[in-house]
Amino acid sequence: MRRLPGENLNVLIEPTGREPVVLKVTDDSQIDVDLEEAVMSHLRGGGPPVPDSLPTRDGVDRVSCDLEGVASTGRLQRFLAGTPWREASTSASLLESIGRTVGTVHRCLADFSHPSASRTHQWDLATAWNHRGTPCPEADHRRMLEMGFHLAAAIAWPLLPGCPMGMLHGDANDENILVADGEVVGLLDFSDCLQGALVQDLAITLAYALQQDGITLETVAPLVGGYESVRSLEPDEQTVLFPLAVLRLVTSACVGLQRRAHDPGHGTWYSHEETTWRTLARLIDVPPEQARRLIFGESNPPGDARTIAAERTHRLAPSLSLSYREPLHITRGRGAYLHEADGRPFLDLVNNVCHVGHCHPRVVEAIASQAAELNTNSRYLHENITRYAGRLVATLPDPLEVCFFVNSGSEANELALRLARAATGSEDVLVIDGAYHGNTGNCIAMSPYKFNGPGGHGPPPWVHVVPMPDRYRGECRDAEAGAGYALEVGRVIGEACAKGRSIAGFFAETMLSCGGQVPLPDGYLAGAFEHVRRAGGVCVADEVQVGFGRVGDAFWGFELAGVVPDIVVMGKPIGNGHPLGAVVTTRAIADAFDTGMEFFSTFGGNPVSCACGLAVLDVIEEEGLQERARVLGGRFLEGLAGLKQAHELVGDVRGRGLFLGIELVRNRETLEPAADEATAVVNAMKDRGVLLSTDGPLHNVIKIKPPLVVDAAAIDMTVRLLDDVLQDVSASS
Numbered sequence: 001m002r003r004l005p006g007e008n009l010n011v012l013i014e015p016t017g018r019e020p021v022v023l024k025v026t027d028d029s030q031i032d033v034d035l036e037e038a039v040m041s042h043l044r045g046g047g048p049p050v051p052d053s054l055p056t057r058d059g060v061d062r063v064s065c066d067l068e069g070v071a072s073t074g075r076l077q078r079f080l081a082g083t084p085w086r087e088a089s090t091s092a093s094l095l096e097s098i099g100r101t102v103g104t105v106h107r108c109l110a111d112f113s114h115p116s117a118s119r120t121h122q123w124d125l126a127t128a129w130n131h132r133g134t135p136c137p138e139a140d141h142r143r144m145l146e147m148g149f150h151l152a153a154a155i156a157w158p159l160l161p162g163c164p165m166g167m168l169h170g171d172a173n174d175e176n177i178l179v180a181d182g183e184v185v186g187l188l189d190f191s192d193c194l195q196g197a198l199v200q201d202l203a204i205t206l207a208y209a210l211q212q213d214g215i216t217l218e219t220v221a222p223l224v225g226g227y228e229s230v231r232s233l234e235p236d237e238q239t240v241l242f243p244l245a246v247l248r249l250v251t252s253a254c255v256g257l258q259r260r261a262h263d264p265g266h267g268t269w270y271s272h273e274e275t276t277w278r279t280l281a282r283l284i285d286v287p288p289e290q291a292r293r294l295i296f297g298e299s300n301p302p303g304d305a306r307t308i309a310a311e312r313t314h315r316l317a318p319s320l321s322l323s324y325r326e327p328l329h330i331t332r333g334r335g336a337y338l339h340e341a342d343g344r345p346f347l348d349l350v351n352n353v354c355h356v357g358h359c360h361p362r363v364v365e366a367i368a369s370q371a372a373e374l375n376t377n378s379r380y381l382h383e384n385i386t387r388y389a390g391r392l393v394a395t396l397p398d399p400l401e402v403c404f405f406v407n408s409g410s411e412a413n414e415l416a417l418r419l420a421r422a423a424t425g426s427e428d429v430l431v432i433d434g435a436y437h438g439n440t441g442n443c444i445a446m447s448p449y450k451f452n453g454p455g456g457h458g459p460p461p462w463v464h465v466v467p468m469p470d471r472y473r474g475e476c477r478d479a480e481a482g483a484g485y486a487l488e489v490g491r492v493i494g495e496a497c498a499k500g501r502s503i504a505g506f507f508a509e510t511m512l513s514c515g516g517q518v519p520l521p522d523g524y525l526a527g528a529f530e531h532v533r534r535a536g537g538v539c540v541a542d543e544v545q546v547g548f549g550r551v552g553d554a555f556w557g558f559e560l561a562g563v564v565p566d567i568v569v570m571g572k573p574i575g576n577g578h579p580l581g582a583v584v585t586t587r588a589i590a591d592a593f594d595t596g597m598e599f600f601s602t603f604g605g606n607p608v609s610c611a612c613g614l615a616v617l618d619v620i621e622e623e624g625l626q627e628r629a630r631v632l633g634g635r636f637l638e639g640l641a642g643l644k645q646a647h648e649l650v651g652d653v654r655g656r657g658l659f660l661g662i663e664l665v666r667n668r669e670t671l672e673p674a675a676d677e678a679t680a681v682v683n684a685m686k687d688r689g690v691l692l693s694t695d696g697p698l699h700n701v702i703k704i705k706p707p708l709v710v711d712a713a714a715i716d717m718t719v720r721l722l723d724d725v726l727q728d729v730s731a732s733s
């Protein structure tokens with residue numbers, strides 16, 4: 001008797017003068033053993049050779065036994081001759097034969113069913129997320145595992161449910177495939193069989209093919225060729241094949257890590273450990289689309305990102321910049337992910353425009369079907385505009401009830417300025433230091449972020465800047481900061497009035513965005529509004545960045561402060577990327593604006609835009625996105641607080657809901673800004689597949705404002721990755 005290699009307890013018995021048999025002992029449940037036997041029995045009619053099951057001398061096909069205190073089952077199988085694939089050399093024709101074998105298994109099991117077939121287990125790629133976050137001592141290994149799960153989450157898992165399903169072998173690896181003379185002669189070990197997407201099986205085989213000497217993405221095409229000689233893969237299956245193969249390697253690595261923690265000396269557990277990590281290191285940074293083309297024997301087209309960049313420089317104004325040192329060429333968006341042309345996915349944590357997720361099917365459908373029906377201007381009766389106005393107003397407190405529709409946040413602020421001036425007869429406005437309100441002439445004049453920045457010429461006489469109510473870095477940092485900064489508003493109004501100017505309005509974001517992700521201190525808006533109104537001005541809440549449920553505890557940012565503005569400005573998330581902006585105000589202000597001069601926007605409030613806006617509101621409501629922002633924002637902030645404890649570089653973490661900021665400082669006493677470090681963190685995170693960016697007047701705040709459909713796993717991954725990246729950046733600065 002001799003134990004056979006592999007993880008299972010299989011003993012080869014070679015009785016003299018009789019044919020060899022294999023004794024298999026397992027602690028799997030009876031129903032699982034039953035499933036395994038049923039699959040093998042099914043394959044005996046037309047599948048690849050599998051071992052015959054043999055009865056005992058007593059004529060039974062299973063015996064119960066006790067194996068070191070564990071209730072187990074023993075079975076006998078006829079020994080199947082052949083060399084395990086991993087001990088053979090892997091030629092193209094062997095790869096083809098292996099692919100064909102896997103295809104034949106699927107074809108043969110197409111009509112198979114069993115009550116236990118829909119099970120899952122730790123090797124099931126469809127549920128491999130259970131291994132995410134497996135403790136791993138080496139930073140580079142951690143990076144590879146995170147990237148593998150990231151590829152699965154962004155590419156594979158969303159597509160798997162739509163891929164053809166069937167009964168899988170579940171572990172067609174290089175120990176379970178027997179070969180002779182460059183051909184498959186047997187398939188063993190059905191103990192991992194389960195129902196799932198058929199492509200999972202091929203991905204597992206691919207993961208082992210790529211661990212063989214001399215087999216690379218460039219030479220592995222015969223494997224899929226062999227499979228497709230039996231069954232063609234659908235486009236989605238082609239897309240998920242590579243990420244799933246990586247996921248198999250990641251799963252093996254994670255199970256290995258879990259086992260090492262449990263029993264580091266185990267004799268049969270670590271046979272693939274070295275090749276798993278080595279193969280992972282080779283594959284993990286290959287762009288998925290490039291890998292797909294290689295696996296399917298297609299040639300890679302020349303990269304067009306450079307051509308586009310050159311054309312851009314030639315055709316577009318030089319004042320328009322690109323994000324990142326190496327600009328991204330994004331061609332697709334889904335949910336919280338953006339996908340580069342080469343298939344590389346990025347978790348998008350900065351785009352607060354695609355609020356309900358990139359290309360949300362509901363929003364896409366609303367735009368497309370209305371565009372196919374009618375799109376015209378708002379001088380005709382159409383119920384979309386009235387329905388939409390009604391729905392928007394329903395989200396706002398009284399007396400905010402009259403809507404204007406425009407095409408951007410800038411236009412909305414521009415209109416808000418006209419409304420404020422019409423309502424008050426005054427000209428001047430107050431703005432918060434560091435603010436950005438838009439790209440039009442007047443909006444630039446109201447944006448310290450621009451007029452005090454490069455190329456800026458300071459504010460015009462009608463604009464008065466109040467200090468940023470920043471409790472971390474500003475003048476007032478204590479519990480009374482809100483009242484303190486509100487007094488500053490009063491002071492600036494006083495100075496303006498002393499110069500003979502009078503105030504039309506106060507423009508305030510209800511959490512500061514370009515200012516550096518700054519929540520307003522308690523009591524600030526209430527106090528500031530009081531000063532403004534006493535001076536005869538109106539209060540404008542710029543909700544372009546933070547509105548529509550992002551702050552979690554409320555639908556609008558101003559609600560967090562317990563105030564009601566006179567004018568609310570909306571943009572960005574309102575159309576999930578469709579150009580749409582709105583201003584909602586009181587009846588009195590709207591009437592004051594009705595001077596005889598018509599207000600008209602050619603595109604504002606068109607039926608397509610309104611259909612889009614309605615769909616966005618529907619999705620926020622039906623998918624519970626405000627509550628999601630509250631819960632996930634809390635989880636994120638908690639994770640960031642942990643990073644602050646662990647890294648001196650993290651001076652402050654702050655925000656509400658899914659509008660968060662991390663301020664980096666070189667010294668926690670002097671608050672010396674760590675702008676280069678913030679840029680380094682953002683670039684390192686991009687290399688790990690996560691998009692972030694910096695903001696704030698000192699460029700040292702990392703801003704986080706993802707689509708609200710981001711999930712907890714992506715947030716946890718981000719926190720883990722930030723932990724490693726902050727460590728690296730701290731060490732090298």
Ligand code: PMP
Pocket residue numbers: 407408409410411413436437438439509513542544545571572
């Ligand atoms: N207000 C705020 C607070 C903004 O962040 C922006 C855009 N960044 C705008 C207004 C202007 O919006 P848009 O770019 O749609 O004109």
